[in-house]
Amino acid sequence: MSRTVSTSTPTATGPVRLGPQARAALRPTAGPTVTAGFWAERRLANARVSIPQGPELLESAGNLHNLRLVAGAEEGAFEGHYPFVDSDVYKWLEAASWQLAQGDGDTGALAAEVERIIALVAQAQEEDGYLNTWFQTGKGEGRYSDLRWGHELYCAGHLIQAAVAHHRATGGGQLLAVARRFADHIDSVFGPEHSGRPIDGFDGHPEVETALVELYRETGEQRYLDLAGYFVDRHGHGLHGNEAYCQDRVPLREAETVEGHAVRQLYLLAAAADLATETGEAALTEASERLWHAMATTKTHLTGGVGAHHDKEDFGDPYELPNERAYCETCAAIASIQFSWRLALLTGRARYSDLIERTLFNGFLAGVSLDGETWLYVNPLQVRDGYVDAGGDQSSRRTRWFRCACCPPNVMRLLASLEHYLSSTDGNGLQLHQYASGRFSGDAAGAPAVVSVNTDYPRDGRIRVTVEQSPGQPWTLSLRIPEWCDRYSLRHGGSGDPVAEAVAAEGWLRVERTWAPGDELVLELDLTPRLVVADPRVDAVRGCAAIERGPLVYCLEQADHPGGGLDDVSIDPAVPLTVKERPDLLGGVVTVLAAGNRSTPPPTASGWWPYRARPEAQSDSPAPAPDGGTAIELTAIPYYAWANRSSGAMRVWLPTD
């Protein structure tokens, strides 16, 4: 399923670059761009609002103060609640670096901020390479005294990712030098017992593993890859008491399902897929795909979000997918996308990009407000009429910044590097995994194959692909047909004739021919809205349906349904759904309208007990019927756009009875 490909393709500049020996079906290419349309709008808020505000927020929260403290540039005490606050700085640096590569926005000011903060990070580093302001300021019991919760290697991982991003995006080497010194220090401290290194252990929160693989890819240093492999291998042998939370219950190659802390699990799996790609180890590839399958089939919410327990931020049991208590941490959606993308490259399978699409447009994107100013941590699928906001990071209301601020800069870095998740090459052409207006290039036996894409997807289903550059020999353009899509057409741009040579295979529609610049294809994905239901084992949504249109999951929001709450609303599935374009609403959305009903639940016999004998079962004591209810028109909006107006109830799953 995986094969060695030519390494003569243009060098990728995104967050995943494969090593020279990598055995992957696909590989990223240099210079994809997103120029207009849906994602360009989202990225604009990221570039103009979210990222520029980062330094100020990191200043307010104390993150930069902590670095100055350690650098000796300021007096005072450590600020912040967690040992991993440095990682917020690193994730912002990574985001800003990818943003600098875009050249969008006020690049000069941003570049200056990046340089200023990189200099601060460099100043804070110890002589021996160690860097963690929590422990350096005397919090905790000393270096590596608490691998379960100390997050030192987790922070190192984000430092490395930021350094790689900065180096790839700008060519600058200062942060990369800092990261290498820390990586070298870690490599001198951690290793198997026989290695003679002082500590045989791993960080309770994976992240350094996948970062070390990327550092290997950036520098060519094999020992970073080896160190990543060592850390992955040590999981599941009891070094953290076999705790699922720390991904220590079972060795990864033996695991049957995803479990424990969702972000920890998925960062570890991203590293496993990276290692499988670089080493070609079949067992690791199989485990990665097996665990992805277990996640997708039994532990993923409709939005692509993952996580079922607030307690320990845990995946939960199979088919345990609560709505109001969904714990779809934005970071877990990002981790899922990272894991899926690595499997997409490794195997070439379309399903991984299917899940990326669903997660990007729903579970991920809901994590940031339309204006890029406020955030959601848990992304529930329901807010009840009687919801009481107890505040805190896990609130179902948007927040300016979190005490545990992992999600906001994570969103920033993904949005700033989004174009790298959209296309790939297999050495014989170009694969379009996601549809966005822009320019994408592949490799056709060593020569560039370049197309431009024009689309208003996902508001509209028409995707126009124009060949911009093509070598003389045939190559294959592959278009992903999304899992949700039952009806589509592919036609020639000029004539409108069907593309006779298109071959559909396992989620891909492939067209091989000798292309000429100006050749144009039009893919039309049918966006008729649809009702979906869940596997009956998902108890939380029995008797309910959800509205989807294209890749978008829809929801009802209180703001569109005055005159009552949403707890007593149902949908009539017999009446066809209709769409209404609302360019004025929520940045421009297509709403879906449905026939609904609002009814008052039947009174109970006692007046106080909400359970009653099942009517059919007790024919001699008929229970009171509910009132006929009031017919109402339901207006559904895309889930990603919820919580951008007044607070109130929201629900994705609608009773159909």
Add this chain to the structure above:
Amino acid sequence: MSRTVSTSTPTATGPVRLGPQARAALRPTAGPTVTAGFWAERRLANARVSIPQGPELLESAGNLHNLRLVAGAEEGAFEGHYPFVDSDVYKWLEAASWQLAQGDGDTGALAAEVERIIALVAQAQEEDGYLNTWFQTGKGEGRYSDLRWGHELYCAGHLIQAAVAHHRATGGGQLLAVARRFADHIDSVFGPEHSGRPIDGFDGHPEVETALVELYRETGEQRYLDLAGYFVDRHGHGLHGNEAYCQDRVPLREAETVEGHAVRQLYLLAAAADLATETGEAALTEASERLWHAMATTKTHLTGGVGAHHDKEDFGDPYELPNERAYCETCAAIASIQFSWRLALLTGRARYSDLIERTLFNGFLAGVSLDGETWLYVNPLQVRDGYVDAGGDQSSRRTRWFRCACCPPNVMRLLASLEHYLSSTDGNGLQLHQYASGRFSGDAAGAPAVVSVNTDYPRDGRIRVTVEQSPGQPWTLSLRIPEWCDRYSLRHGGSGDPVAEAVAAEGWLRVERTWAPGDELVLELDLTPRLVVADPRVDAVRGCAAIERGPLVYCLEQADHPGGGLDDVSIDPAVPLTVKERPDLLGGVVTVLAAGNRSTPPPTASGWWPYRARPEAQSDSPAPAPDGGTAIELTAIPYYAWANRSSGAMRVWLPTD
């Protein structure tokens, strides 16, 4: 709705005794006994196993060591994880005291253990009355430095409750003296700003409030009642940052629903009902009844258990009642019973004892194993096929003892004093709230009215009540007709004739006559098993029904359903339920048999995505149908008896589709 009653009734010896000025519709009486049947069996395990093992477990967990440490009788460091570990000792002392009053079991050995531990508690007390081993051993930042989490007054409350129990049950005064010294100390430290006392505050975990009311009742000291009132009044004014967890979001008299940490909320409400009873304050009575109503109608699981969030042990939003993540802490069930009982006495309303019955037989009793040796903390309503036991106190598997061991001794004290929740007097006779074989007495205008009850309830619905002692004048025997009961009869014991003068009114069946010793009535409650459904706003159980028989909620357990799990099982509601007595099973239960089906969910088109287009909505792309499934007989057992065999899946709510 409340009225002043005579105080000439025999003095109650149970955990609730009303003060001389109390304005209550009902009051407890002295000397109820449970002699045989269901509860006698459960109490035997408590008396023979749970309570006798207490000291050994408190020794292993370090609780007694901490007391010896403070008493100067031992060297070492504080053991245990929480500042409230002393309360485990006090709750055990309370349980043992009530048990001594029973005279059941090896009273001599138990009495000696009680005396030994009381002496230890007395030795650990400071000169000024303060007592808390966590702070006395130097943990934390000093006395009353952390009222939110320090639990000092919470522990004091349990000390007081134990002291009152010991005094009432044995007449011994040593522990009462310790408790009074501590209460006097607290009274000298806490008070409103104008009082000149150093601290204006309250404990984040209520408990001392209701204990102080009981101390007032035991000693006649008005200032204990006043102090309780002060503490209750200070909730909801921001002293704990208006945090719902600490019951500080809103003043109790203004609250519209129960919220925050369930046990904290209900201990506070028990105190509010106590204060309303003693002071006659209408606003407090109204708030107590209003909040009970909000709890019962929108936040109570079918089992009577309360709590919807593992995170912060929170009540959750209205109708948010998850099954697998129910957080029905055993202590919350006990707190609910305590609150309901106080309202039952205050108002005389049957509904409060309705909820007590449901909670006792289900949500409470599931908290202890049949043999009295192991415990459940959270009492879920579902355990999935793929459940992974991560261990810890919140496991869905029984545990020998908890790190946070609040529940086990709480169960012990309730079971040891259970008979006090079964009957009452209104000064004109006797009310039987719950049905158990034993002897119960009321007050008929100053003279004792005594009956014996014989029943195998809830296995059997026949309850035989025989008058043992009666004054010459008429008095009223009131029998509660449970909320679940649609059909019942009341007949004379000898002739079998209907009791013509019985008057049904708001949950009570009242018979007023001039009774003579030997008079016998037979109440027959129809125990035909039934299927129940929930208010449609309880999303978690849409399309499901649960089996009940009498007051018992039933569940399916893996052990009775070999050949597959329970996630794919449904019930056929059209086939009548049948019962099968199983004296051999789980200490003797009546099982309920139902027609069921086990089916394989339909395959998904993709092979990996568990959501699909709703079949009816997309007639041109019919979804695959589920297989016909396999008809199976379902065997339901009482919920209280689950988790007493091999581990495996369990579920209360069964899909009916």
